[in-house]
Amino acid sequence: MSTTTSHTPEHIPESEGPHRPARLIQNEATTEIPVNLLFRDEPGPVSVSLKPAVVGRRQGTGEQPRFRRQLPSEPRPAAEVDPALTERPARVLPGAAGVLAGACGVAGCLATWWWAGVLPPLVVQALGLPLSAGAGLGPVQWGAYAGTGALALFGFGGLARGRTGWAWVLGLFGSYRGTVRRTGLMWVNPLLLRRRVDVRLRHWRSEPMPAADASGVALRAVVLVVWRVRDTARATLGVEDHETYLRECVEAGLARVPVEMPGSGRGPAETAGDALTRLVAADAAVVGVEVFSVQPVRVEYAPEVASAMHRRRIAALDAQHRSSVLTSVVDSVEDTVTRLAMRGLVELDDYERKALVKDLTVAFCAGRGESGR
Incomplete structure (x- = not known):
């Protein structure tokens, strides 16, 4: 037997009834929203003009915190030189x-x-x-x-x-x-x-510059930059020293593009070079310098992390070697036991099979260790 409990709505005074909207939710910190829009069943976007909500909540009201809508971040302003400053032939x-x-x-x-x-x-x-x-x-x-x-x-x-x-x-x-x-x-x-x-085609081999890989490990990278002056007016008058400006652009690009160590296996080395070339070429073009290539030619760990990363690399190589040796031993033991059983040379129960596998594993590991030395 079920019991139904009914709730009787509170009595609204007659003096307030005619003046109070029946289908609106009103809050002093938000705008008025029709109730039918809150329980809308039809799919599709609803266009409602809302005022920015308050951040936080008022004490004692049970109101959930609401956050102000974040404005889209503005793009980075591009460097610009006087548009009238362009190369033109002189009268001689x-x-x-x-x-x-x-x-x-x-x-x-x-x-x-x-x-x-x-x-x-x-x-x-x-x-x-x-x-x-x-x-x-x-x-x-x-x-x-x-x-x-x-x-x-x-x-x-x-x-x-x-x-x-x-x-x-x-x-x-x-x-x-x-x-x-x-x-x-x-x-x-x-x-x-x-x-x-x-204005000739020139190349510049930098000194070791600070860089980092995708994991944030500090590196030192030497890059080779192939470039030339395309607009002599901007390169001479648009910046104090276009060679120093190019060097700073390369250093800024290394701070934004991750560079991997050779042989790390995290992707081709050309990826970092292509990204560096695009960034440096875009930054240097405004001063009349045309960049053709920015390629890392030598990458090494920074002095403060070199010893630690060297030990970590040796440990990783040792673990990889141990894993390959263990896999080879397990495959050899499995092949040996399977061939003995298939040819009927031995008849083994579970206990004898386990003992044979253990002995073969020890023997193969010992043999691998002696051959490795």
Whole structure:
């Protein structure tokens, strides 16, 4: 016989009944949610605009703690150089123009001296000029001398020799004026500041840098970086020293990419090299440096963990050797006992079989130990 217990709802005062919503759950720390949405049976998402919930719970209310929704983490801001700072060709003249201008300046200086009468007679005779009875260097002669001298200085002072694999980055009063990648003799404005940049394909073998494997064990890695300067303007003006910047990028990449010891069996060594190449190439591209390869060429344990890891490795190899020897002995004993039983050479009960297996195991292990020595 079952007994049914009924609960009678509490009486609601008439003064509060008409003004109180019957199908709403209201809380002072949350928004109002319709009851039919809490017990919804139809599948599908429900779009309800909710305010952020409070963190923690109020004492004495029995309310379960609710946590504020976590905002998605913002991506790491990428390094950026002035977009207007890109390599562009500079305006230069052929070297013959500078030589011609310098020769004209020198000839003008000699003519001014002859005009003023201060040119030595031996030089006049060597040049085949008539003797001049000039009155000396006056204001006119000084002006002509200054003009022709400036022409000679500009002509010969702007001569430059371009070499294969090198470039000139030109600047004037702190502003970028272009890059010269031409080879041979050329004339460049002597007022421009010249910076020579090596644009050849280069390789750099680093010193041992701190690294770690997938388990967090401290390592020292030597990497080989193959790179070159692609944008001379950004490499020279966008960063203080692009070679130091590249080194820091490699060190930062080693801190983010796990590097495994050779022969660890945890995956091909090319995986770490490919990941390092992608990271370093992305970080160095903003300063005009093109990275082709970053490959670890030597990996070793850090000095503080080298001895401990060496003992651990020896223990692992010893355990692996013992396991292989034991497996071989068990297989040999099983094969021997099975062949004796199948050929009918011996008839063994359980006790005799166990004794034979024990004796054979001891004999095979002893034989393996002597052969191993």
